[in-house]
Amino acid sequence: MVRQNCYSLSRRFTYLSPKTSFRQAAFAVGKQKNIFLAAFYRRIAFRKGKSTAIIATARKLATIVYNMLQKGQPYQPQATEDYQQKVRTQKLKHIQRTIQKLEIKESELIFS
16 A cells, blocks of 8 residues: 655655645644644634645644744744634624624614
């Protein structure tokens, strides 16, 4: 059985492409609990599916690594609570825009 995106340099060492490595890292991050990247993975997976979530998380990881290497910036992970608050704020803004777009009045909104 031959693996995709890899080739053998010798019998002891198998080279994985960076693309495959980032995807494997993204999949591993998605299984974690209290990491903002895991929350990002779960949010995308719920909306668009796991394969798209892996690709999106891998891209985010690649951006983090690029900034660390190219710009010399240390990695400062975002707190999960801050990320969830940011997502909540975005959702509220989206709901407010939808209410304005549909021209719904406050009297028409009923919350039980």
